[in-house]
Amino acid sequence: MPDQSIPQARTPDAPPAEPVSGASGISRRALLGTAGATGLVLGTAGGAVGYASAPAGATPLTSVGAGRAMFHGKHQPGIIEGLQARGHLVAFDLAAGAGRKEAAALLRRWSTTAERLMAGEAAPHGDTDVARDAGPSSLTVTFGFGYSFFGRTGLEKQRPGALDPLPDFSSDHLDRSRSDGDLWVQIGANDALVAFHALRAIQKDAGSAARVRWQMNGFNRSPGATAHPMTARNLMGQLDGTRNPQPTDTDFDQRIFVPASGEPAWMANGSYAVVRRIRMLLDDWEKLSLTAQEQVIGRRKANGAPLSGGDETTPMDLEKTDAHGDYVVPLTAHARITRPEKNGGAAMLRRPFSYHDGIDADGTPDAGLLFICWQADPLRGFVPVQRKLDRGDALSKYIRHEASGLFAVPGGAAKGEYVGQRLLEG
Amino acid sequence: MPDQSIPQARTPDAPPAEPVSGASGISRRALLGTAGATGLVLGTAGGAVGYASAPAGATPLTSVGAGRAMFHGKHQPGIIEGLQARGHLVAFDLAAGAGRKEAAALLRRWSTTAERLMAGEAAPHGDTDVARDAGPSSLTVTFGFGYSFFGRTGLEKQRPGALDPLPDFSSDHLDRSRSDGDLWVQIGANDALVAFHALRAIQKDAGSAARVRWQMNGFNRSPGATAHPMTARNLMGQLDGTRNPQPTDTDFDQRIFVPASGEPAWMANGSYAVVRRIRMLLDDWEKLSLTAQEQVIGRRKANGAPLSGGDETTPMDLEKTDAHGDYVVPLTAHARITRPEKNGGAAMLRRPFSYHDGIDADGTPDAGLLFICWQADPLRGFVPVQRKLDRGDALSKYIRHEASGLFAVPGGAAKGEYVGQRLLEG
Numbered sequence: 001m002p003d004q005s006i007p008q009a010r011t012p013d014a015p016p017a018e019p020v021s022g023a024s025g026i027s028r029r030a031l032l033g034t035a036g037a038t039g040l041v042l043g044t045a046g047g048a049v050g051y052a053s054a055p056a057g058a059t060p061l062t063s064v065g066a067g068r069a070m071f072h073g074k075h076q077p078g079i080i081e082g083l084q085a086r087g088h089l090v091a092f093d094l095a096a097g098a099g100r101k102e103a104a105a106l107l108r109r110w111s112t113t114a115e116r117l118m119a120g121e122a123a124p125h126g127d128t129d130v131a132r133d134a135g136p137s138s139l140t141v142t143f144g145f146g147y148s149f150f151g152r153t154g155l156e157k158q159r160p161g162a163l164d165p166l167p168d169f170s171s172d173h174l175d176r177s178r179s180d181g182d183l184w185v186q187i188g189a190n191d192a193l194v195a196f197h198a199l200r201a202i203q204k205d206a207g208s209a210a211r212v213r214w215q216m217n218g219f220n221r222s223p224g225a226t227a228h229p230m231t232a233r234n235l236m237g238q239l240d241g242t243r244n245p246q247p248t249d250t251d252f253d254q255r256i257f258v259p260a261s262g263e264p265a266w267m268a269n270g271s272y273a274v275v276r277r278i279r280m281l282l283d284d285w286e287k288l289s290l291t292a293q294e295q296v297i298g299r300r301k302a303n304g305a306p307l308s309g310g311d312e313t314t315p316m317d318l319e320k321t322d323a324h325g326d327y328v329v330p331l332t333a334h335a336r337i338t339r340p341e342k343n344g345g346a347a348m349l350r351r352p353f354s355y356h357d358g359i360d361a362d363g364t365p366d367a368g369l370l371f372i373c374w375q376a377d378p379l380r381g382f383v384p385v386q387r388k389l390d391r392g393d394a395l396s397k398y399i400r401h402e403a404s405g406l407f408a409v410p411g412g413a414a415k416g417e418y419v420g421q422r423l424l425e426g
Numbered sequence: 427m428p429d430q431s432i433p434q435a436r437t438p439d440a441p442p443a444e445p446v447s448g449a450s451g452i453s454r455r456a457l458l459g460t461a462g463a464t465g466l467v468l469g470t471a472g473g474a475v476g477y478a479s480a481p482a483g484a485t486p487l488t489s490v491g492a493g494r495a496m497f498h499g500k501h502q503p504g505i506i507e508g509l510q511a512r513g514h515l516v517a518f519d520l521a522a523g524a525g526r527k528e529a530a531a532l533l534r535r536w537s538t539t540a541e542r543l544m545a546g547e548a549a550p551h552g553d554t555d556v557a558r559d560a561g562p563s564s565l566t567v568t569f570g571f572g573y574s575f576f577g578r579t580g581l582e583k584q585r586p587g588a589l590d591p592l593p594d595f596s597s598d599h600l601d602r603s604r605s606d607g608d609l610w611v612q613i614g615a616n617d618a619l620v621a622f623h624a625l626r627a628i629q630k631d632a633g634s635a636a637r638v639r640w641q642m643n644g645f646n647r648s649p650g651a652t653a654h655p656m657t658a659r660n661l662m663g664q665l666d667g668t669r670n671p672q673p674t675d676t677d678f679d680q681r682i683f684v685p686a687s688g689e690p691a692w693m694a695n696g697s698y699a700v701v702r703r704i705r706m707l708l709d710d711w712e713k714l715s716l717t718a719q720e721q722v723i724g725r726r727k728a729n730g731a732p733l734s735g736g737d738e739t740t741p742m743d744l745e746k747t748d749a750h751g752d753y754v755v756p757l758t759a760h761a762r763i764t765r766p767e768k769n770g771g772a773a774m775l776r777r778p779f780s781y782h783d784g785i786d787a788d789g790t791p792d793a794g795l796l797f798i799c800w801q802a803d804p805l806r807g808f809v810p811v812q813r814k815l816d817r818g819d820a821l822s823k824y825i826r827h828e829a830s831g832l833f834a835v836p837g838g839a840a841k842g843e844y845v846g847q848r849l850l851e852g
Contacts, residue, residue: 064650085511085618085648090785128712129663129727133654134647191651192511196661196782196793200708215785221560222511222648224490225617228559235622237555282626286554301555356622357783359516359641367622 064190064223065135071115073412074269075257076419078142079351079374080247083220083232084188086195087353089275089370090202091146091181091405092210100153102209103183104424107143109205110185111418114141114198123201131197137190141198143419144184144273144407152182158264158423160408162272162378169390171401178214178277178403186273186372188353190223214403216277218353218370231304231312235354235367236285236398238297239304242312243340245347255347258376258411266422269411271374274348274382277355277403280368285398296394298333306335332394338385348373348381368399378406490616490649491561497541499838500695501683502845504566505777505800506673509658510614512621513644513779515701515796516628517572517607517831518636526579528635529609530850533569535631536611537844540567540624549627557623565615567624569845570699570833575608584690584849588698588803589834595816597827604640604703604829612699612798614779616649640829642703644779644796657730657738661780661793662711662824664723665730668738669766671773681773684802684837692849695837697800700774700808703781703829706794711824722820724759732761758820764811774799774807794825804832 069077094103113123120136150159185202189195203212221232234240245252258267285293290301298316299306307329308317318336320328329336340347351374356367375381389396413419495503520529538550546562576585611628615621629638647658660666671678684693711719716727724742725732733755734743744762746754755762766773777800782793801807815822839845 064648065652086645126712128708130659130661132659132663132728134651135653137648137651191648192645193647193659193661193780194651196780200712200791204712212785212789217782217784219512219618221619222490222563222617224650225560225563225620226491227561233556233558233619235556235619237558282554286552286626286630302558354619354622356643358643359638363638365626 065137067138067190067223068120068136069118069138069140071111071118071141071413072415075271076142076409076412077118078140078186078188079256079271079349079409081138081140081188083351083353084138084140084195085190085220085222086188086192087218087220087370088185088187088195088199088215089218089353089372090185090187090199090215091213092183092185092206093213094149094152094182094210095208098152098209100155100424103149103153104421106183106206106209107420107424108418110141110143110202111413113201113205114143114419117141117194117198117201123197123204126204128197128200130200131191131194134191134194137194139189139194139198140187141202142186142273142409144186144409145420145423146181146184146405146407148180149182153424155423158266158426160264160267163406163408166274166378166383166404166406167387169386169401171390171396171399172404173400173402174404175402178216180405181213181407183210184273184275184405184407216355216370216403217357218355220353234352234369235280235282235356236293237301238293239299239301239312240352240369241350242299242304242335243338244350251347255376255381256349256374262376266420266426267408267410268422271376271409272378272381273405273407273409274371274373274375274378275403275405275407276369276371276401278369278371279366279400279402281398281400282365282367295330296332296334296398298329298335307333330394332392334389334393334395337388337393348375348385374409491563493564493616493649494546494562495544495564495566497537497544497567497839498841501697502568502835502838503544504568504612504614505682505697505775505835507564507566507614509646509777509779510564510566510621511616511646511648512614512618513646513796514611514613514621514625514641515644515779515798516611516613516625516641517639518609518611518632519639520575520578520608520636521634524578524635526581526850529575529579530844530847532609532632532635533846533850534844536567536569536628537839539627539631540569540845543567543620543624543627549623549630552630554623554626556626557617557620560617560620563615563617563620565620565624566613567628568612568699568835570610570612570835571846571849572607572610572831572833574606578608579850581849584692584852586690586693586834588805589832592700592804592809592830592832593813595812595827597816597822597825598830599826599828600830601828604642606831607639609636610699610701610831610833642781642796642829643783644781646779660778660795661706661708661782662719663727665725665738666778666795667776668725668730668761669764670776677773681802681807682775682800688802692846692852693834693836694848697802697835698804698807699831699833699835700797700799700801700804701829701831701833702795702797702827704795704797705792705826705828707824707826708791708793721756722758722760722824724755724761733759756820758818760815760819760821763814763819774801774811776800800835 069081116124118136118139147163150156187195187198231239231241245255256271258270260268262268294301304312306314306316308320316329318329322328351372353370355370358366360366373382410420495507542550544562544565573589576582613621613624657665657667671681682697684696686694688694720727730738732742734746742755744755748754777798779796781796784792786792799808836846
């Protein structure tokens, strides 16, 4: 492979940096490499140099860099897009003295920044250049409001009932300092520097209006690392998300998004995100035999097929018994308990990141899942499933919920609008 | 983009999982999807299922997954290969009572595991399945020995003088618990789950012979995120590694690797790695104007050209002055001080990862560079450069060296040999 034999350093006889143009027509370039020839210099305030549009016919970006999600639309980005290789979750609390007016200004700044960065452009007020040379790399930035936001801004009457605190689950070991928050931002991209660049820009925009409450980093498989059309794996080695609803399902929108006519009105086309930092007790899990792991989950580890047979897409046969009359899919199997058919048809769209924050002093890995699920109503999505898991899930011995958040994520901003405007100026 | 419109979940009408075959002929597959048809079942001990070789004509892996570095060779992998998107550094100390014999057995286990994982195969003694379905993804695993290793194993006479502790630098703020170590392992891959899988396998192999001393995670740009042939950027937004020696340089091997006839004999074709966790004080750095940042570095931020003119590859004109008679490249500029011509021709190959471990309680980012440089002799590579930087580098106000390690990385293992065998059985 060429990329295995050449160090990362410059190739002396490579051509000088050229502007690039993505498949989407969006571009980024090294300004000084071409500014003289084209004059397309976009200066920005704050000391940084802007990125300019590339002329037609420039070198195309490769697939990873060229991936682009749209900021404007019916829904916010970062909900139905494919898993991204890198993610940052960050929650903010409004600063003392900051209220509705400051929050509105912040969401306006954030929306401008998100729109520009998702198009592969520089941040509007100074840019760190960390994403320079890269394409948008499927960057998404998603904004949500937590329960406490509404009291701090005098908007209690606009607070959705769906934001009422989640019930306590017996398996919770929640660190409140890493839970909840007035505001929540989810950043995802297929390039780690593009994601970090966005995180810094979002933090800078917060200025004196809000301070970081907690921040977490995550990852998923890189695009192109596998040729399999299978569901992603998590750090337990399990296929994770097999039963996710599909956009082609007739009731997909109804389950995942608040209807256009829904309540409150500012949440039209929005969704609710449940965020859980779920540590995996990998030292214990990895001591189990493959058979024992499959009994815990209720599916084959290699291909996700139910223990009752078939492949990943085969419906689970809950009644099937073995020669001893025992259920082939154990009663406590995770996949049996979480089946939508067993939860009043509830469904949530799981769109997680794995996380790995190193090794604790006792030698155990601080690793697991940044579980993020999306639903029109948490009381019909996450809550009933988690309640059932809480009562008898064989997996619960191997995981620990360490942080939790619930956020109202409004619909996408129309052109000229900022995210949350219908709440903050409603 | 298709990857922007389809969630990560299974595509119901996609074909069932098929075996895949990389450009290198190496493969990985979902065992249960094809085992019946080919009979190529490789069972492994410990409860996990092995990955089998794919039959000819199977679907090729995409570029990221198919990337493969070789375990056997003159040098260990992970030194001259291109930057990888994800990295783990981990240091181990031998357990109380473990000596040369246990270390030899450990290096043998590690070498077997590294060879198999780098070929996209399952770990030899139980496998977590976290990398299942993915290709090798340019995985490299590199092993080194620290100063303390030799005392613990009765091999003091084999300890290279080059491992003598680095001098103290005035700018050091070193956390000894995250520095040094008997053994060091560097893991890199273009897929985060492949890298994590290797880290867990290496930890498992350590068993009761060694315990983790410290562990760090890093990242670089994803392959394909940029079409530019430029040097990689760091989290300050700077091109980082512009003056890296090139394998095409006539003296490249001489500067980076211990000669085949070098001392001690077990280090033939080896190299010395200096590892520094360098925190970037990004809040301070980002407050500087672009001009001020460029004066600190001595190069243009956008394209890495020296302030004296040209492009990234143009030699720096140190004597050039402006209209006021001041040097265009300031005397304290980082790039002026680190020029190889100013350091007795010393050269090191920099091959870093960026890191980001979240946000500290005071709101500042715990982010920066896992600086890793490679050289035939640290006293001619890293030390003289760092000594000069210590005396007047304008960049020093914006960075903080928080951890340090120096490791002897022996040459590559021949077939049938394990890494370090010439030391441990010499």
